[in-house]
Amino acid sequence: MSEALGAELDLGYGRRGTRVVRPTSIAELVEAVGTIAAGGESIYPRGGGTALEDGGAAEGPGVVVDTRGLNRVVDYPSGDMTITVEAGMTMARLGATLAEWGQRLPLDAPQAERATVGGVFACNHSGPRRFGWGRPRDLILGVGFVTSDGELIRGGGRVVKNVAGYDFPRLLTGSLGTLGVIAELTLKVRPIPEDSAFVWASYDRWEEAATALDRLNDSRTRPVAIELLDRRAGRSLGLDWEGDPQGHWLLWVGYEGNRAAVAWQVEAVRGELGGRTGVMADERVGRLWSGLNELTAAPGSRRRLRANVRPSAVARLAGRLAEGGWAVQAHAGSGIVRAFESLEGIETRDLAATIAAVRADAVASGGNLVVESCGEEEAQELGQWGAPRGDWELMRRIRQALDRRGLMNPGRMPDIVGVGSGRF
Amino acid sequence: MIARASNRNVLMGETMSVGSPVTALCSELERIVGPENVIAHRDELLVYECDGYVIEKSVPDVVVFPTSTEQVVEVVRLCGSRGVPFVPRGAGTSLAGGTLAVGGGVMVSLTRMKRILEINLRDRYAVVEPGVVNVWLNRALAGTGFHYAPDPSSQGACTIGGNVATNSGGPHTLKYGVTVNHVLGVELVLPDGQVVQTGGVAEDDPGYDLTGLVVGNEGTFGIVTKVIVRLTRDPEGGRTFLGIFDTVDQAASAISGIIAAGIVPAALEMLDQLMIRAVEEAFHFGFPTEAGAVLIIETDGLEAGQEAEAEAIERIVEAHGGQVRKRIPWRTRKEPEYVAIWKSRKSAFGAIGRISPTFCTQDGVVPRTRLPEIMRVIAEVGARYGIRIANVFHAGDGNIHPILLFDERDPDQVRRVLEASHEILDACIRLGGSVTGEHGIGVEKMSFMPRLFTAESLAAMGRIRSVFNPEGRCSPGKLLPGGAGCIERKTPGRKASA
Numbered sequence: 044m045s046e047a048l049g050a051e052l053d054l055g056y057g058r059r060g061t062r063v064v065r066p067t068s069i070a071e072l073v074e075a076v077g078t079i080a081a082g083g084e085s086i087y088p089r090g091g092g093t094a095l096e097d098g099g100a101a102e103g104p105g106v107v108v109d110t111r112g113l114n115r116v117v118d119y120p121s122g123d124m125t126i127t128v129e130a131g132m133t134m135a136r137l138g139a140t141l142a143e144w145g146q147r148l149p150l151d152a153p154q155a156e157r158a159t160v161g162g163v164f165a166c167n168h169s170g171p172r173r174f175g176w177g178r179p180r181d182l183i184l185g186v187g188f189v190t191s192d193g194e195l196i197r198g199g200g201r202v203v204k205n206v207a208g209y210d211f212p213r214l215l216t217g218s219l220g221t222l223g224v225i226a227e228l229t230l231k232v233r234p235i236p237e238d239s240a241f242v243w244a245s246y247d248r249w250e251e252a253a254t255a256l257d258r259l260n261d262s263r264t265r266p267v268a269i270e271l272l273d274r275r276a277g278r279s280l281g282l283d284w285e286g287d288p289q290g291h292w293l294l295w296v297g298y299e300g301n302r303a304a305v306a307w308q309v310e311a312v313r314g315e316l317g318g319r320t321g322v323m324a325d326e327r328v329g330r331l332w333s334g335l336n337e338l339t340a341a342p343g344s345r346r347r348l349r350a351n352v353r354p355s356a357v358a359r360l361a362g363r364l365a366e367g368g369w370a371v372q373a374h375a376g377s378g379i380v381r382a383f384e385s386l387e388g389i390e391t392r393d394l395a396a397t398i399a400a401v402r403a404d405a406v407a408s409g410g411n412l413v414v415e416s417c418g419e420e421e422a423q424e425l426g427q428w429g430a431p432r433g434d435w436e437l438m439r440r441i442r443q444a445l446d447r448r449g450l451m452n453p454g455r456m457p458d459i460v461g462v463g464s465g466r467f
Numbered sequence: 468m469i470a471r472a473s474n475r476n477v478l479m480g481e482t483m484s485v486g487s488p489v490t491a492l493c494s495e496l497e498r499i500v501g502p503e504n505v506i507a508h509r510d511e512l513l514v515y516e517c518d519g520y521v522i523e524k525s526v527p528d529v530v531v532f533p534t535s536t537e538q539v540v541e542v543v544r545l546c547g548s549r550g551v552p553f554v555p556r557g558a559g560t561s562l563a564g565g566t567l568a569v570g571g572g573v574m575v576s577l578t579r580m581k582r583i584l585e586i587n588l589r590d591r592y593a594v595v596e597p598g599v600v601n602v603w604l605n606r607a608l609a610g611t612g613f614h615y616a617p618d619p620s621s622q623g624a625c626t627i628g629g630n631v632a633t634n635s636g637g638p639h640t641l642k643y644g645v646t647v648n649h650v651l652g653v654e655l656v657l658p659d660g661q662v663v664q665t666g667g668v669a670e671d672d673p674g675y676d677l678t679g680l681v682v683g684n685e686g687t688f689g690i691v692t693k694v695i696v697r698l699t700r701d702p703e704g705g706r707t708f709l710g711i712f713d714t715v716d717q718a719a720s721a722i723s724g725i726i727a728a729g730i731v732p733a734a735l736e737m738l739d740q741l742m743i744r745a746v747e748e749a750f751h752f753g754f755p756t757e758a759g760a761v762l763i764i765e766t767d768g769l770e771a772g773q774e775a776e777a778e779a780i781e782r783i784v785e786a787h788g789g790q791v792r793k794r795i796p797w798r799t800r801k802e803p804e805y806v807a808i809w810k811s812r813k814s815a816f817g818a819i820g821r822i823s824p825t826f827c828t829q830d831g832v833v834p835r836t837r838l839p840e841i842m843r844v845i846a847e848v849g850a851r852y853g854i855r856i857a858n859v860f861h862a863g864d865g866n867i868h869p870i871l872l873f874d875e876r877d878p879d880q881v882r883r884v885l886e887a888s889h890e891i892l893d894a895c896i897r898l899g900g901s902v903t904g905e906h907g908i909g910v911e912k913m914s915f916m917p918r919l920f921t922a923e924s925l926a927a928m929g930r931i932r933s934v935f936n937p938e939g940r941c942s943p944g945k946l947l948p949g950g951a952g953c954i955e956r957k958t959p960g961r962k963a964s965a
Contacts, residue, residue, distance in 0.1 A: 122723050122836040123865070124731075145729055167671070178670065180679055181648050194923040202832045204645065204864045204904035206634045206683050207912070207919050208946070209928045213647070213679025222675075234729030260589055261612065265700065265769060300772065307771030351669040353590040378590075378669045409590075410669030429673045434665050437934060438675045444930035459674045 055095030060107035077193020090162030102454030130161025149176035153340035167217030174376035175267025185229035220452035245290025249362030268297030275370035341383035356408035527568035557629030563909030569944030597628020634683035636905035654693035688935035705767030735863030749818035823872035831895035866904035
């Protein structure tokens with residue numbers, strides 16, 4: 044029929060679902076998932092389709108469950124600073140709803156016009172603001188999800204403090220649709236800050252950036268974002284910016300809060316950092332936030348890596364990746380290093396060995412390195428999900444406990460939880 | 468010689484003689500942890516018959532105090548091979564019977580695993596053993612510019628392992644979040660003796676958020692033997708206000724006003740009149756005993772911009788019919804006046820002890836905007852059952868703590884306290900809230916779980932528990948009603964009044 048319908052079948056990596064269902068209520072979702080599962084078909088949950096190639100490729104035929112028909116605000120008591128929405132609402136609409144009351148969900152997600160709230164939480168996506176405002180796990184209070192048993196399971200609640208029962212909201216955050224289709228979420232929201240500004244600093248060598256990051260850790264200021272970008276990533280921001288074009292490394296330190304606090308911090312941190320610094324406090328600030336946010340999806344890049352390490356190791360890892368030709372964006376305060384292919388391309392000779400070496404460094408630095416996206420044929424060789432961990436066996440059993448038929452989004456997290464039906 | 472512990476427990480009916488199961492178990496436990504780390508004498512065991520929830524009691528057969536992960540592994544393996552249930556325990560400050568040894572068995576006290584293993588300021592984490600008392604960590608961090616944010620009122624006694632088990636809160640969660648927001652990873656000994664590490668010093672390990680799932684498991688997954696916690700930068704300073712109101716409603720509307728102004732205070736605590744009087748009698752802080760409600764409002768952060776916020780708060784308090792009686796500016800949380808006001812708040816339960824022989828602290832949550840309604844319910848229920856109820860609670864979170872005063876020697880009062888508690892908690896559910904904000908389900912609130920969650924959701928939780936604890940040997944009779952490995956029961960032990 045229409046092009047739109049064709050697009051809904053897209054599962055990334057050239058895979059397509061056999062058909063699509065588009066429930067418009069949670070009851071319909073329960074019904075649809077139950078029916079598909081009863082027929083033994085796999086279920087591929089899909090929101091705005093902005094992260095179809097995060098993780099592995101769909102494993103075998105199955106039905107696309109498009110959640111975008113679930114787009115209502117269920118409850119928004121702004122005085123409680125919480126909101127309950129259906130999972131298929133876009134991040135942009137959520138933002139607009141909250142803005143009417145001077146509030147926001149302080150979570151960065153690229154392509155907000157398309158990305159759905161359920162998708163962002165299922166993918167555990169976050170960006171620059173995570174340092175100051177937390178990760179998805181810090182913002183979720185309640186969840187409702189539909190399992191391959193065709194059951195609506197709920198965890199958490201609608202209040203900001205609640206310890207009744209096991210923490211399904213956090214378990215579902217980052218589960219990539221492998222435990223169930225997220226139907227509804229209750230989230231913690233915050234007031235929109237009065238003011239915002241960035242201080243930049245530039246460095247020729249990553250070692251200098253490392254020193255600056257050490258200093259920021261003890262800063263008298265309270266940044267909400269500490270972004271370290273190499274020159275390639277900086278150029279991808281496409282910002283008209285009069286700062287130092289020579290430095291190989293750019294540090295963006297972001298502040299949000301009341302006017303007096305932001306103004307004081309901008310001055311104070313420049314004194315602490317020394318060297319080549321500058322301030323961005325005009326109308327470009329909003330564009331920089333969104334530029335840094337969009338960069339996390341590295342639009343147009345075939346390969347994307349994400350390392351998670353102790354914060355003190357960030358600059359070193361970033362340096363190693365930049366040497367290999369990767370464009371690097373690090374959420375430096377949180378220990379997250381993202382690397383992607385820029386237009387100049389990367390050194391692809393011995394790619395697997397290079398990634399393995401950086402991964403070994405990441406593991407030694409208390410974390411791991413995953414290949415968020417790459418060519419399907421190289422996923423296994425590059426070790427998509429990173430170095431195996433001792434807790435993966437428990438994760439596999441958790442998947443079996445909630446997805447008893449093995450039908451939920453098979454192929455997404457194969458290394459960790461197996462692929463799907465009969466192949467646990 | 469070791470006396471018999473109890474006549475109701477799993478090893479019940481056995482006399483303490485050479486060759487009896489209890490004696491055999493004790494000698495094996497002594498072999499693992501050393502005789503100095505085992506308690507099996509009836510008199511000593513009585514201390515462990517309950518925790519902060521005194522309504523139900525059950526004496527464990529033996530209490531063991533391991534000092535290392537390896538010893539915990541051996542203890543749980545031994546319990547496995549003997550088919551004996553076990554329950555982990557920290558300081559026993561649970562107010563929901565979370566550490567009650569339902570059906571007896573082995574109690575694993577973690578209080579001798581109390582080392583702070585590592586503090587890393589650059590990477591903002593600390594690694595601690597479960598028996599480290601919450602406040603010890605902050606003492607160790609004093610002067611570094613960093614702290615561990617969750618600060619339950621019992622922080623002088625409660626352990627970080629216990630905080631992890633119950634996902635504890637505290638007065639400053641409004642701004643800083645609860646325990647789960649500050650735990651990066653744990654080492655967990657599963658009931659089969661397997662040791663698993665979830666998370667780590669880095670955020671966002673690939674896969675499911677097992678750390679998030681383990682926090683709040685109430686000891687039903689296994690025994691946490693190490694915790695990696697996140698450290699938070701100290702605020703530069705703050706302001707703590709004492710707001711006085713004629714009525715609870717006025718205080719509640721002032722809270723709404725503060726939130727609507729886009730201010731997120733570090734803490735927003737309310738005390739009602741009965742509580743104010745008890746606290747004032749005990750601490751003489753200068754709380755006006757004629758006030759209908761007192762709000763402790765605290766802002767913290769950078770000095771810059773805080774004065775404007777302080778002025779806004781004073782205006783809002785006054786606009787809602789209140790009056791700012793005290794305004795305490797502080798640079799650290801150690802200044803005398805600051806300490807005094809929070810001592811009054813955090814020791815409120817102690818103050819209650821002066822006016823009532825026994826009390827039962829409830830823990831319910833409502834949406835913050837429904838506070839006036841739930842307070843009216845509490846007053847009405849108290850009047851109808853003839854039970855005095857004092858209130859001191861985390862108003863900013865909508866987390867109420869009605870304290871029901873009674874005499875545990877009077878069975879009729881005990882009955883009325885239980886019924887009144889249940890009515891209040893039912894009202895919390897009706898208003899869109901929960902029956903526990905920070906104390907946990909424990910044994911006390913299992914009967915509410917089917918009202919909060921559908922049978923399907925509870926069954927899914929049961930399957931999750933079985934992933935970790937398939938035989939239900941760890942903390943049986945807790946959190947989930949019925950289910951695998953659980954003994955269906957109405958009362959686990961004798962009533963306090965018995």
